[in-house]
Amino acid sequence: MNDQDIRLRLTDIGKSFGPVRALDGVDMVVKRGAVHGLLGENGAGKSTMLNILSGVLTPSSGHVEVDGTLVVGHGPLAARRAGIAMIHQELQHVPELTVAQNMFLGRPLTTGGVFVARRMQERAAAEALAPLDPTIDPSVPIRTLKVAQRQIVEIARAMMEDARVLAMDEPTSSLTPAEFERLAVLIADLANKGVSIIYVSHKMDEVFRVCDTATILRDGRNVTDVIMSETSESAVIARMVGRELATAHHKSFARTDVVLEVTGLSRGTAVKDANLKLHRGEVLGISGLVGAGRTELLRLIAGVDKPDAGEIRLEGRPLLLGNPRTAIASGLGLLPEERKREGIVARRSVRSNIALPSMRRFSRFGFVRRKAVVDESQALMRDLNLRPLSIERPIGQFSGGNQQKAIIGRWIAAGAQILLFDEPTRGIDVGAKAEIYALIEKLAGEGRSMIVVSSELPEILRVADRVLVMREGRIAGVLERDSLSEESIVALAVPQSSPLASSVSRS
Amino acid sequence: MSTPNSTAVSTSQNKFALPVGLRDAGTLLGLVVIVVVFSLLSPNFLTQQNILNILQQSSINACVALGMTLVIIAGGIDLSVGPTAAIAAVVVAVLMAAGVPIAIAIPLALIVGMTAGAFNGVLVAYGGLQPFIVTLGTLSLYRAIALIYTGGNPIFGIPPEFRALTNSSIFGVPSPVLIIAILALVVWVVLNKTPLGEYFLAVGGNQEASRIAGVPVSLTKIASYVISGGLASVAGLILVGRLGAADPTLGNLWELDAIAAAAIGGASLMGGKGSIVGTLLGAIILGSLRNGLTLMNVQAFYQLLATGIIILVAMLIDRATRGQE
Numbered sequence: 001m002n003d004q005d006i007r008l009r010l011t012d013i014g015k016s017f018g019p020v021r022a023l024d025g026v027d028m029v030v031k032r033g034a035v036h037g038l039l040g041e042n043g044a045g046k047s048t049m050l051n052i053l054s055g056v057l058t059p060s061s062g063h064v065e066v067d068g069t070l071v072v073g074h075g076p077l078a079a080r081r082a083g084i085a086m087i088h089q090e091l092q093h094v095p096e097l098t099v100a101q102n103m104f105l106g107r108p109l110t111t112g113g114v115f116v117a118r119r120m121q122e123r124a125a126a127e128a129l130a131p132l133d134p135t136i137d138p139s140v141p142i143r144t145l146k147v148a149q150r151q152i153v154e155i156a157r158a159m160m161e162d163a164r165v166l167a168m169d170e171p172t173s174s175l176t177p178a179e180f181e182r183l184a185v186l187i188a189d190l191a192n193k194g195v196s197i198i199y200v201s202h203k204m205d206e207v208f209r210v211c212d213t214a215t216i217l218r219d220g221r222n223v224t225d226v227i228m229s230e231t232s233e234s235a236v237i238a239r240m241v242g243r244e245l246a247t248a249h250h251k252s253f254a255r256t257d258v259v260l261e262v263t264g265l266s267r268g269t270a271v272k273d274a275n276l277k278l279h280r281g282e283v284l285g286i287s288g289l290v291g292a293g294r295t296e297l298l299r300l301i302a303g304v305d306k307p308d309a310g311e312i313r314l315e316g317r318p319l320l321l322g323n324p325r326t327a328i329a330s331g332l333g334l335l336p337e338e339r340k341r342e343g344i345v346a347r348r349s350v351r352s353n354i355a356l357p358s359m360r361r362f363s364r365f366g367f368v369r370r371k372a373v374v375d376e377s378q379a380l381m382r383d384l385n386l387r388p389l390s391i392e393r394p395i396g397q398f399s400g401g402n403q404q405k406a407i408i409g410r411w412i413a414a415g416a417q418i419l420l421f422d423e424p425t426r427g428i429d430v431g432a433k434a435e436i437y438a439l440i441e442k443l444a445g446e447g448r449s450m451i452v453v454s455s456e457l458p459e460i461l462r463v464a465d466r467v468l469v470m471r472e473g474r475i476a477g478v479l480e481r482d483s484l485s486e487e488s489i490v491a492l493a494v495p496q497s498s499p500l501a502s503s504v505s506r507s
Numbered sequence: 508m509s510t511p512n513s514t515a516v517s518t519s520q521n522k523f524a525l526p527v528g529l530r531d532a533g534t535l536l537g538l539v540v541i542v543v544v545f546s547l548l549s550p551n552f553l554t555q556q557n558i559l560n561i562l563q564q565s566s567i568n569a570c571v572a573l574g575m576t577l578v579i580i581a582g583g584i585d586l587s588v589g590p591t592a593a594i595a596a597v598v599v600a601v602l603m604a605a606g607v608p609i610a611i612a613i614p615l616a617l618i619v620g621m622t623a624g625a626f627n628g629v630l631v632a633y634g635g636l637q638p639f640i641v642t643l644g645t646l647s648l649y650r651a652i653a654l655i656y657t658g659g660n661p662i663f664g665i666p667p668e669f670r671a672l673t674n675s676s677i678f679g680v681p682s683p684v685l686i687i688a689i690l691a692l693v694v695w696v697v698l699n700k701t702p703l704g705e706y707f708l709a710v711g712g713n714q715e716a717s718r719i720a721g722v723p724v725s726l727t728k729i730a731s732y733v734i735s736g737g738l739a740s741v742a743g744l745i746l747v748g749r750l751g752a753a754d755p756t757l758g759n760l761w762e763l764d765a766i767a768a769a770a771i772g773g774a775s776l777m778g779g780k781g782s783i784v785g786t787l788l789g790a791i792i793l794g795s796l797r798n799g800l801t802l803m804n805v806q807a808f809y810q811l812l813a814t815g816i817i818i819l820v821a822m823l824i825d826r827a828t829r830g831q832e
Contacts, residue, residue, distance in 0.1 A: 304719055328721040342719055345712035347779050356709055357721035359702035367700050410720065 007032040007067060007196040008084075008165050014061035015048050022048040023220045025062070030165070030213075035187055035197045037207045037214030037228070040240055041429035042399045045220040046200050050167055053198070054086035055079030066164060085158030089170040091150045095143035100125035102142045103157040128160040129153070132186060147290075148179040155186065159195075166190065167198040172206055173426065176289040176455070177490065184210050202429060203456070204233040216240055241431045252465045252481065253444040254282035258315075260418055260449065262301065265310030270296040272473040274310070278418065278449050283440060285464025286453045288493045293473040294453040295337060298420045301451070302334035303327030314418075328357050333411030337422040337453075339400065343407050346396030350386065350406045351377040353395045357414040380409040384439060401425075401432025408439060419443065421452045425459060437463055457486045469493050530773040533828065534788040537771070537821060541792060545799035552799055559681060565794030566683040569787055570742040571761050572768035573687075573694045574735030576786045579769050580698070581731040582711035582778030583631060583638035587623065588765060589758030590649030591736050592743030595620035597653050599669075599744055600662035600753030609669050617740045623649055624736020628729030646762070653755035661754040665747060673748030683745050690738065695783040703730060712779030767814070768793055771821045792817065 008030040015023040023045045030036040040046050051057040053064065055076040064071040064082075071082040079086075093102050100122040101108075108116045109124065125138035133152045142150060151171060158166050168187075172180045187197055187210050201207050207214065208228055216223040216239045223239050260278040265271060271293045278284050286294045299305045301312060306322025313319065320326045324334075336342035344353055354377045355362050362373050377391045384405040386398075395406055404424065411419055424440070425433045440450060440463050454460045460467055467479045469492035477492045546553035571588050578585045599616035603609060623645070630641045675682045698704035706727040709717040718724050739761070747753045770776065771792055772785025796817060800810045 302719070324718060325721045325723065334719055336716075336719060341713070342715045345709045345716055345779070347712050348708060352705060352709070353720075356705070356717065359705060363702050366702075367696075368702060368705060370700075414721070 005031045007034070008198075009065040009068075010049070010053070010062065011065070012062040013049065013052060013059050013064075015045075015052060015057060016060050021220055023052075023059070026217065026220070026222055028215045028222075029225075030196045030198060032196060033191045033194045034213060035191050035199055035211045037211035038198055038200045038217070039207065039214050039236060040217035040223075041431055042401070042427075043219075043429075044217040044240070046217060047169070048220075049217070050086065050169055050198075050200060053079065053084055053165075053167055055084075080161060080163075083162060083164035085161060085163035085166050087151060087154045087158070087166065087168045087171055089173055091147070091154060093142045093150060093153075096141055098122075098139050099129075099136060099142050099145065099153055100138035103128070103138070103153060103160065124160065125156070128156040131189075132156050132159075147174045148176075148183070151175075151183070152186070155190075159190075163195065165196050165198065167200070169200045170202065170427070171199070172201065172203065174290055176291075177457075178289070178494070180206060202427075204237065204430075205458075207236075208233060218242055237430050240429075250462060250465075250481075251441055251445075252282075253441075253447075254465045255280045255447075260301070261313045261316075263311045263313075265297070265300055265307050265312065267296060267300055267305060267307045270473055271300060271307070274300075274475055276468055276475065276478075278451060280449055281444050281447050283444050283450045283452060283463050283465050285460040285467040286451060286470060287455075287457070287460050287467055287489045288470035288476070290455060292470040292493065294470050295422055296473075297470065298334065298422050298451065298453055301327075302332055302420050304334060328414060328416070331415060331417040332420065333357075333414060333416035333418070334420045335404065335407050335411070335422060335424060337426055339403050339407070339427075340396075344395045344403055347394050349392045350381065350395045350398070351391040353406055354380065354391075354410045354413050357410060376413060377409065380412060381406065384409055385435065399429070399432065401428040401436065404428060404432075404436055405439070408443070412443075417448055419448060419450045421450060421454075423454055424452060425454075425456070433459075457489060460489065461486070471495060530825075531782055531784045531788065533824070534772055534782075534785045534792070534821075537824075538788050538792050538795065541795050541799070541817075545795065545802070549799065549802045551802055557798065557802070559679070559684070561791065561794045561798045562684045563681045564798060565790045566681075566687040567742045567745055568761070568764045568768055568793065569790035570687050570690060570745070571739050572765040572772075572786045572790050573691055573783065574731075574738035575762070575765040576769045576772070576774050576781045576783060577694065577698065577707055578638075578731045578735045579766070579774045579776060580711045580778060580781040581707040581728055582714060583728060583731060584642060584766070584776070585624075585627060585732060585735045585739075586639065586642040586762045587627060587645040587649050588735060588739040588742075589761035590646055590653060591620050591623045591739040592746070592758040592761065593653040593753075593755050594623060594649055594743075595740030596743040596747045596753040596757050597657055597662060597755055600665060600747060603666055603669060604662060604664045609666065609672075612669075613744065616744060617737055620740025620743070621733045621737040624732040624734070624739075625729060627736070628732030631732065632725035632728040642762075650755075657753075657755040659755060661752040663752050665751050665753070670748050670751055673745050683749070686741070686745065690741065691783060691787055694734070694738075697734075698783055703727070707731060708779060710778075764790075764793060767818050771818065773825065789821075792821075 006029055010028040013023050013026045026049065038046050038049060048057065052059045055074060055078050058074045066082045066084065071078060094105065103125045104121045109120045111117045122138045129136050129138065132155060133149065136149055136153065171183060175183065191197055199211055211228050213225060213227050215225050216236065218240060226236060257280050258277050259280050262274055262276045265274040274297050288294050300307045303322055303324040303326060311318060312321060314330050319330055340346065351373055355373045362369055381389055381391055386402055386405050395403055425436050428436065444450060452463055461484060465481055467484055467489060469476045469479065469489055471493055472495060479488055551557055575585055575588065595616040598619045599612050602612035602615060627642055627645055630636050631638050673683055677685060698707065706722050709722055710724050710727045714724060743758060746757055768789035769781060769786045771789035772782055774781030774786065793814060796813055797810055800813060
């Protein structure tokens with residue numbers, strides 16, 4: 001590789017957190033105008049690398065060079081000055097401020113160094129946004145924008161600061177397939193202009209779609225660098241996890257008796273007249289674009305939100321709506337997409353998180369029977385293969401996959417017969433994903449029924465016996481296993497009136 | 508479920524016991540440092556009589572702080588503890604002055620205090636208001652009720668039997684200290700051994716996740732304020748017994764001392780974290796500091812200064828040691 005072509009060079013990067021070595025002598029080189037993937041399982045060190053790159057963390061050893069110049073000084077400001085910009089997975093904006101104000105946050109344009117020049121900022125913001133998405137109005141509060149648009153705002157801001165390296169952390173975690181396509185085009189455009197892009201994602205199909213090259217990390221060390229056109233998804237995954245993953249095939253345990261029947265369930269414009277039946281042992285997938293009302297439907301069934309109209313029957317008996325406690329008592333359990341915000345109490349132990357809905361069963365004479373809780377949680381977590389198997393550790397210290405196992409354990413302990421999964425593997429790495437799928441299958445085999453909402457089509461195809469596709473709050477159709485394919489799902493999910501490409505960030 | 512592996516269980520329990528105890532050990536160390544410093548500066552500090560004095564002087568704040576700790580753990584704050592105590596004090600004094608037997612007057616006064624707490628809790632849980640604002644409002648409201656009802660005048664004529672309850676000693680230990688010790692034990696059991704305690708920690712740690720997990724979030728919050736109102740009332744009654752009068756202005760700024768004790772003891776104002784043992788130690792730290800400085804004839808202004816410094820230093824140490832985890 002010609003030295004002149006090298007945009008970013010990380011040499012011998014090491015980082016320790018106390019006794020834990022998160023990174024150990026990692027090297028990475030990215031060429032000018034290249035889209036470079038940074039791949040690895042959770043805990044492989046990707047986040048630490050990104051944090052070092054963006055100046056959030058100071059490396060214990062090694063250094064970062066941009067265009068042959070050493071990045072000196074610490075902190076995000078030094079990185080930004082060196083031309084490194086970061087698009088975070090969870091976009092960080094001040095919701096009430098306008099698009100332009102957010103873009104100039106921390107370094108406003110001023111008149112005479114005193115007053116913020118709002119007009120000037122808006123004009124500059126519009127200029128930066130024009131090549132990316134001219135429909136975004138810089139003067140509206142950023143909270144009125146969709147996630148995909150906010151991401152574009154972030155990219156525009158980076159471009160405005162003449163970023164030479166743009167690091168993107170799981171940029172598509174809340175984008176629809178169509179929005180991803182648009183982002184992919186945008187990334188290619190930026191690369192053509194000479195910007196080097198570092199792309200972190202768990203989704204292999206995306207990585208292969210957008211990246212030219214990639215660095216694979218495992219346990220904080222370089223495994224190898226790959227050129228995407230010369231390798232395959234399975235080869236990359238094998239290098240990431242250090243072993244071949246068995247690609248399992250779908251097994252159905254669905255029986256004929258209906259355990260859950262939803263009729264005419266509606267809430268505002270989010271969910272309109274939803275009807276569905278769930279059979280014992282069945283895994284019902286719900287697919288659709290982000291914002292199609294999938295999460296909302298799940299929350300209505302779980303009693304977390306109250307519907308305006310409709311009825312839910314569990315084995316024929318009507319369920320009191322809008323009350324999580326009665327829903328749980330009737331055998332329902334919700335596993336929310338945003339585990340950190342809605343799933344776990346991070347500071348509490350795995351044991352406490354498991355026992356939370358089952359306090360009544362676990363207590364006698366008003367006291368918690370601690371031994372019973374410990375014994376049962378321990379047995380459950382051994383069954384579900386919690387790693388490490390220490391149920392007294394705060395759940396927040398576990399990886400996403402293990403947190404999900406604990407929440408599954410919570411509902412098993414609570415006697416749930418119907419589990420409602422919302423994006424069951426969001427933010428979970430490849431190895432743990434397969435485990436979660438196997439667990440879903442196992443639970444189905446035990447006669448439990450499940451609804452699985454997922455944006456990942458391969459995931460839906462892997463786990464679901466039947467798929468219900470939602471579109472704009474309505475159930476657009478139901479696909480039986482034999483008519484299930486990515487194409488048939490997408491055909492139902494995308495609004496018929498508008499072509500795929502323009503359905504993107506316009507609502 | 509299958510049978511558990513007993514060895515794995517016991518090791519994991521040990522792991523759990525360590526970090527919780529560690530924070531309390533830190534608070535204890537802080538107390539030891541303060542005690543050592545004062546005993547070097549003043550020969551009268553580390554005497555049996557003075558230690559009992561410190562405990563007695565700390566007991567009222569400790570009592571209020573116990574309830575405050577639960578409220579803070581559950582993600583709230585209770586600024587109205589002082590006026591709640593004043594209302595309970597006025598109620599007990601008025602009832603006893605009217606000839607109501609002590610055994611009835613005390614529970615009634617406590618029920619009134621707990622009702623004041625319940626009112627806070629209902630406004631927070633069902634009114635959707637922020638705890639700080641709700642209890643800032645009732646801080647004024649409850650004080651006004653106490654002042655209006657009494658016309659601002661203290662109520663005298665506290666029966667000697669009532670005063671004896673708080674002025675006696677058992678085996679040399681002043682009764683207020685014993686009362687608080689028993690209450691602290693009860694609150695500790697509630698926090699650590701009952702579903703309610705589990706709910707306090709869960710709701711304060713993550714309210715939305717708790718709701719989805721089926722925790723009765725509203726009732727949990729209300730319960731924390733009811734307990735806080737009740738404990739504040741106990742503190743009010745103890746003070747009435749000590750002073751022999753119920754002053755409607757009693758309990759001024761108690762909320763700040765209680766929050767300070769809880770925070771020094773390791774409670775997080777973000778909720779979800781706190782320790783009963785830590786809060787007790789925090790109250791004793793504050794009590795020792797005031798006692799020691801008084802013994803050394805330091806002006807009250809400087810006592811205030813020292814209190815402020817202790818709170819800030821405690822929090823900085825807390826923050827720094829947590830960063831290393």
